[in-house]
Amino acid sequence: MxxxxxxxxxxxxxxxxxxxxxxxxxxxxxxxxxxxxxxxxxxxxxxxxxxxxxxxxxxxxxxxxxxxxxxxxxxxxxxxxxxxxxxxxxxxxxxxxxxxxxxxxxxxxxxxxxxxxxxxxxxxxxxxxxxxxxxMKQACSYEQILYWSAWNHRHNKSFLGHTWDKKKSIENSWFVRSVTAKKNSKHLGAVKYFPDKHFGNLLFNGFTNYGYEHSKNLGERFNIRDILITLLLNGGGLRMSEPFHLYLNDVTLDPLHSGRNIAYVRIYHPINGQAPNDWFDRDGKPYTVNRESYLKGKFGLIPRNKSTNRTYRAGWKVKKLDNEKSNFITVQWFPSIYGELFYVLWKLYLRQIRDVERNHPFAFISLSGSNLGKPLSISAYYQNHARAINKIGFYPSKDTGLSPHGHRHAYGQRLRNAKIDPVVRRNALHHSSLESQLVYCQPQIEEVSRILNHAEKKLGSETLSNADFDDLMSEGFKDVDPYELLSGQSWLLRS
Structure with missing residues (x-):
């Protein structure tokens, strides 16, 4: 069919x-x-x-x-x-x-x-x-044991577990599905994050405009828009889709840092977030509405997380908001110098787009071609990010942290390395659960190797000495495939 x-x-x-x-x-x-x-x-x-x-x-x-x-x-x-x-x-x-x-x-x-x-x-x-x-079918004793094991696990983790209906749970334990899905073995592995030592190189050598790499005009030389998005991901810990919900009105100066020009950035819920007060009724009074009503009434648009159009759509995963009345999360810069850099570049970006015609409130827009002035698509940023990675001599890959997703992981890893309190880390990453940040607590493979090598040196002579192994391996090994034709890291004669 x-x-x-x-x-x-x-x-x-x-x-x-x-x-x-x-x-x-x-x-x-x-x-x-x-x-x-x-x-x-x-x-x-x-x-x-x-x-x-x-x-x-x-x-x-x-x-x-x-x-x-x-x-x-x-x-x-x-x-x-x-x-x-x-x-x-x-x-x-x-x-x-x-x-x-x-x-x-x-x-x-x-x-x-x-x-x-x-x-x-x-x-x-x-x-x-x-x-x-x-x-549903009648559950056997083994299936009931599995049910109660899973129930207890969920119950112990739930803050409102004491409100659960035990009688209803007992009734549910008597029946199971005729066809059961496989159990998925969960392994909490370390996430791959973007290396901090290459971040400055990415911003100022990767995100450059072709043909203007040496221009003294910063607006010509740099792709400021994509640098701003990358700063929100790496310096502010946002998820990949969240910067694409940002309005121009959502960036101001942070009042908590007097004497320093640090950007105060709020990302509002795309549907329930409080709308800007620049849409007026017949009497000249601003409408007090949410962002879905604002988009529909003023621009004839729907929220980006409700759209099926791939070039317009941007998802939304946040469950824990910083302000439940206005429904937004606050970008927490770490280190704060990224917030200062963002504000400097933000002013340049506003100057860059001031003459571009737009029929929407979104901050990040296409700056050329047939989509000029339209909201920037996530896929366009992905492509630009990949090109920037290539420019600095690397290959873009999620498995190595050299993808847009690696920036949020770098932020989480930075918090962990600074030994920030887990509750504060949860709020900075906008997680609803403390357990969500455990992936940032897992040591990287390189870190495990470094720790074991350090421990080996501390053991010293308590174990078999390296000399014993050196004597053992000195004969009969080096003459086996010395040119790595059939073995080694880059063996040449493959089948």
Missing amino acids: DTVKLVAKVFRSNAGVYEEIPVLMTDQGIISSHMEYLLDHAHARSQSWMELQITSLKLLLRYISANINLFSSAQELFKAFVQQLYSGTIGTDGNDPSMLYWLPKNTTTANGIIASLVQYSDWLTNNYHIEPLNP
């Missing part, structure tokens, strides 16, 4: 507002029940959640088309589908009669797909009395 994803504008009443959601279309038309399911959750769920729902259903429909009339029930089909998400559909001989040729999916991805389809199936059962794909 061929399926196509479309973006639909759905009007639910005679009002002028509509919901913009992804939908699946087959040769028989739009899958209306799935569209209805997404509409029921559109007010509370993110676009990324909807995209996962679409992807999951698309995979299931492809699987059904490839296995028509092979299963006696929907439950049997779903069970096989789940197993082959984990195993893939390709045999050991390289053949796949179903022509799906799926590779095995990792546990996290497969579990997300399974959960999405089970949620949709349960919704269909509740609303249309359709038999569920993954019904």
Whole structure:
């Protein structure tokens, strides 16, 4: 069954507002029940959640088309589908009669797909009395033990655990899903962060404009806009999408640092954040509204986290706000010199964009081409960041910290190295849980090696001396493949 994803504008009443959601279309038309399911959750769920729902259903429909009339029930089909998400559909001989040729999916991805389809199936059962794909069954004693183990773990971590309904929990322990997802083994590894020693090089040698690298005019020489975004990520610890919600009105001088020009930057919730007071009613009084109303009423736009347009969309993950009345987070510069640098460059940036026509309040805009004046896309910044990394002689990679994500990790690592109190670290990183910062407490591989080497020197003669090993390895080893043709770090004769 061929399926196509479309973006639909759905009007639910005679009002002028509509919901913009992804939908699946087959040769028989739009899958209306799935569209209805997404509409029921559109007010509370993110676009990324909807995209996962679409992807999951698309995979299931492809699987059904490839296995028509092979299963006696929907439950049997779903069970096989789940197993082959984990195993893939390709045999050991390289053949796949179903022509799906799926590779095995990792546990996290497969579990997300399974959960999405089970949620949709349960919704269909509740609303249309359709038999569920993954019904509940009586739990055996082992399954009940697993349930209570998981329940106790969640209960002990929950601040409001004392309010949980124990009677309801006991009833839930009697039943489990017929098809259970794989347990995902979680390992808290150290995050890769952008090296501080290369940060200045990135800003002032990487983010330069082609052909103007030696210009005395700083606006010509530097890509000031992308330097500002990078400072927010690395010096302020923001998540990748958060700078793209910044309005021009959201930057002022920090009143807490008298005598120093440090930028005071607030990132408001894209929907519920307090709007600027520059939109007036008929009597000349400013409207007191949230940012969603402000965008819609003054500019005819929707918040960036609600958009399906990839060039406009910017996500939002923050759960812990610094101000619950105005709904914003404050950028906490560390070290504070980055806040001073930001303010100096911010003034240059404002001068640079003052004559560019804009029909939106967002701070960071495209400065050339057909998108001149439009809100800058995250993908455009990614590309510019990669070019800047290449300019300073490195290859952009998330695994080495040389990507935009590495900057927030560098901020967290800096806080950890400075031995900042964990509660303060949580607030600076805008985490809702203290546990979220544990990834910054894991030692890097290089740090582990350094610590072990230091410990080895302290042990001294308490262990077998290096001389014993030197004597042992002095004969018969160096003459084996001395030119590293078949071994070594860059062996030459590969099969």
